[in-house]
Amino acid sequence: MRLEDLNYFLAVAEAGHVGRASTRLGHSQPALTKGLQRLEKELGIQLFERTPKGMTLTTAGAAFFERARHVRTGLDDAIKEASDLHLGKIGLVRVGVAPAYVQMLCAPACSALITQRPAARIHMTTGLNDALFGALRLGELDLCISAIAASPDPEFAQHPLMEDDLLVMAREQHPLFDKRALRFADLVEYGWILPTDKVMARRAIDARFLEAGLPTPEVVIESSSTVATLLPVVRTTDLLTVVGQRAAGPSGGGLRPIPLEQARWRRTIGICTRRGAYQSPLAKRFIEIVDQHARDLTGA
Structure with missing residues (x-):
């Protein structure tokens, strides 16, 4: 099995298209197509379903992809180790x-x-x-x-x-702090600034509300980066967010943590x-x- 054919396979599997994979690798489409054909012939299995929209892994191809990805990563590690030794561990x-x-x-x-x-x-x-x-x-x-x-x-x-626990934070004069008997359910009344649901912290927050029998927070601003960059919005609105305790610091910078144990996530x-x-x-x-x-x- 040729190493370049394995690289071609991984690139096409990740891109879902021979053209995009060839651009990424800097090789011609015919070279990739021939490499895939050689690999399928050597393995004796069909790796892809060819469609007008691109390339889709077969069931056998998907299983091979997972194994091949680990093999490629392991080989990269071996090359890196040899390089470190050659360079005197620098x-x-x-x-x-x-x-x-x-x-x-x-x-x-x-x-x-x-x-x-x-x-x-x-x-x-x-x-x-x-x-x-x-x-x-x-x-x-x-x-x-x-x-x-x-x-x-x-x-x-x-x-x-x-x-570094996550804390629900609000502006210092937020109406929640005026409530005599603050409850976790009161937090549902306000909008939130949160990361996307692919992030571990967001999933933990949503789970806490669901466990309490409450709807998940209404996300007014969803960020694919750190919500810390949006803290000025929290300071000037009634939106809530979550911040790491260490990042918030002792003063909070114009923000206060919500004083509820349920509004803290151990982390x-x-x-x-x-x-x-x-x-x-x-x-x-x-x-x-x-x-x-x-x-x-x-x-x-």
């Missing part, structure tokens, strides 16, 4: 980080790593955990720093760093890596630095 570390922890955890760790290893290079991707975990799963990241799941994905290894921030994946000495050192910095922050 190279690149690819870090994904949630926006709230760039300044708090990632930036100090980057400074320390560059001071200790001047030849090191860091590629940082900032995003919410749905995007970060997706990139980590595909082998595009060596690690990510974000909220970690209570029930982790078996593909990932998790290393807890600190607790652990940690480092995620792909279970069993190769970690370069540089990546391992970066993880050690982040871990120590988190210990310093929490007094652990």
